[in-house]
Amino acid sequence: MEEQEAIARLQRGDISGLEILVRLYHLQAIRAAYLVTRDRSLAEDIMQTAFLRAYERIGQFDAQRPFGPWFLKSVIRDAVKAASREKRYVSFQQSDLPESNGSTYSHSSWDGEPAALLERAETHAEIESALALLPPVQRAMIVQRYFLGLGEVEMASLNNCPPGTIKWRLHAARKRLRLLLRLTSA
Amino acid sequence: MKEKIESTLYEIAERDIPAVPDPWPIIHTRVVQTRRLNRRLGVSSPSAKKVLSAFCAMLLLIALPLTVFAVQTTFRRETQIAGIVPVEPAPATARISTPRSVPGATPALAPTMAGTLPLVSVDTAQTQVSFPIRIPATVPNTVHIVGVIVIPGGTPASSSPALGVQVAFQSSGAAGGSLTIQEMPRRIPFTERVAASRVQQTMVHGYPAVYVKGSWASFDAASKGDDTQWDDNTDRAILSWQEGDMTYTITSFQLGLSHEDMTQIAESLK
Numbered sequence: 001m002e003e004q005e006a007i008a009r010l011q012r013g014d015i016s017g018l019e020i021l022v023r024l025y026h027l028q029a030i031r032a033a034y035l036v037t038r039d040r041s042l043a044e045d046i047m048q049t050a051f052l053r054a055y056e057r058i059g060q061f062d063a064q065r066p067f068g069p070w071f072l073k074s075v076i077r078d079a080v081k082a083a084s085r086e087k088r089y090v091s092f093q094q095s096d097l098p099e100s101n102g103s104t105y106s107h108s109s110w111d112g113e114p115a116a117l118l119e120r121a122e123t124h125a126e127i128e129s130a131l132a133l134l135p136p137v138q139r140a141m142i143v144q145r146y147f148l149g150l151g152e153v154e155m156a157s158l159n160n161c162p163p164g165t166i167k168w169r170l171h172a173a174r175k176r177l178r179l180l181l182r183l184t185s186a
Numbered sequence: 187m188k189e190k191i192e193s194t195l196y197e198i199a200e201r202d203i204p205a206v207p208d209p210w211p212i213i214h215t216r217v218v219q220t221r222r223l224n225r226r227l228g229v230s231s232p233s234a235k236k237v238l239s240a241f242c243a244m245l246l247l248i249a250l251p252l253t254v255f256a257v258q259t260t261f262r263r264e265t266q267i268a269g270i271v272p273v274e275p276a277p278a279t280a281r282i283s284t285p286r287s288v289p290g291a292t293p294a295l296a297p298t299m300a301g302t303l304p305l306v307s308v309d310t311a312q313t314q315v316s317f318p319i320r321i322p323a324t325v326p327n328t329v330h331i332v333g334v335i336v337i338p339g340g341t342p343a344s345s346s347p348a349l350g351v352q353v354a355f356q357s358s359g360a361a362g363g364s365l366t367i368q369e370m371p372r373r374i375p376f377t378e379r380v381a382a383s384r385v386q387q388t389m390v391h392g393y394p395a396v397y398v399k400g401s402w403a404s405f406d407a408a409s410k411g412d413d414t415q416w417d418d419n420t421d422r423a424i425l426s427w428q429e430g431d432m433t434y435t436i437t438s439f440q441l442g443l444s445h446e447d448m449t450q451i452a453e454s455l456k
Binding site (some may be wrong): 015018019022023026027028031034035040043044047048051052055056124127128131137142143146147156159160161162164165167168169171172174177 | 187188190191192193194195196197198199202203205206208210212213214216217220324325327328329357363393440441442444445446447450
């Protein structure tokens with residue numbers, strides 16, 4: 001109710017509506033941006049810019065729909081762009097993965113044992129290290145699914161692609177995460 | 187896995203961003219500054235917005251042809267060096283188009299091949315060509331392989347070696363998307379009729395490649411294609427590159443695949 005009232009006010013040009021939305025969503029927005037960029041000041045800037053953009057484009061927003069996904073889409077998109085610019089990630093190329101630990105791997109060698117791999121990744125620290133090594137686009141998929149709790153249909157709508165493609169991208173991100181877990185925990 | 191990822195994400199978020207100072211004063215200041223700037227530029231009133239939009243559109247009309255010309259010239263020069271030559275935009279007789287007035291029109295497979303040549307299994311196709319047929323290790327899980335079209339080198343097909351193959355995937359969803367991978371055993375120029383201004387240079391496994399999204403579309407069924415123009419919104423993408431003596435072209439239709447997705451499929455060919 002508070003959210004709908006805030007949107008209605010904002011659409012009438014009343015800036016107090018934006019203040020309510022900021023209070024409702026700023027923490028979730030900055031945390032989502034941070035999880036993608038791993039840079040707090042960058043995440044703060046992304047969050048502020050996203051609210052500014054929401055203010056400018058609130059006229060295009062359908063008030064019958066929830067504000068969160070619409071707003072967080074812009075946060076995630078900006079975070080991916082910013083993280084890609086910063087290049088704080090390893091390349092998407094398989095060949096660029098660290099191999100100096102002497103372990104050899106192939107898709108077939110680890111595809112069959114994901115559960116065992118995850119059991120091995122006992123600590124959050126290992127998962128955190130692996131997440132940090134994911135490319136921003138894949139990290140954003142993980143954040144949308146597991147932090148923002150979006151379903152595949154919602155993600156498809158936000159990413160302008162069919163749910164099947166989202167499923168595939170999530171699968172690729174998780175697969176990559178498993179591989180990185182194996183490498184980081186080896 | 188789900189629980190571990192979720193709890194890790196929440197742990198990182200709460201540890202590194204435990205609380206945030208009230209961001210409203212900063213956001214409010216930025217909003218006020220933006221309003222002031224808009225007022226100074228005179229974009230607050232609807233009529234001023236219209237004038238400004240018209241002015242921008244005029245500038246765009248002048249700048250666009252110059253930019254397109256510059257991009258075309260640069261691209262042609264660079265792709266000639268790489269051995270990949272784009273076809274000039276000549277939409278009137280576009281080979282593949284998606285008329286909006288004909289819902290469900292599917293330019294997924296090259297029409298000249300899809301309707302007339304039989305689909306065979308990968309193994310059968312492999313016996314008819316001298317090069318190894320490569321299949322992607324990763325594709326969207328909504329698509330499945332439906333077979334391979336062997337492109338004959340002459341008539342009858344047995345009179346000369348096959349020109350190449352087209353590996354076809356179809357979506358099992360209601361949207362009817364498709365993915366095709368054309369594999370030709372020689373270096374051939376990129377001859378798809380596309381809008382040259384939309385062609386992006388990219389790389390696949392370090393090889394120069396071209397990527398283009400969209401297709402020619404006719405917005406009026408009565409025009410019989412005379413009004414064909416490039417539609418960036420059509421969910422169709424092409425990625426083409428040369429690797430050794432082979433030329434590969436991947437075409438996706440109605441699968442919502444991004445440039446990165448197409449590259450991922452290309453780089454997973456085995």
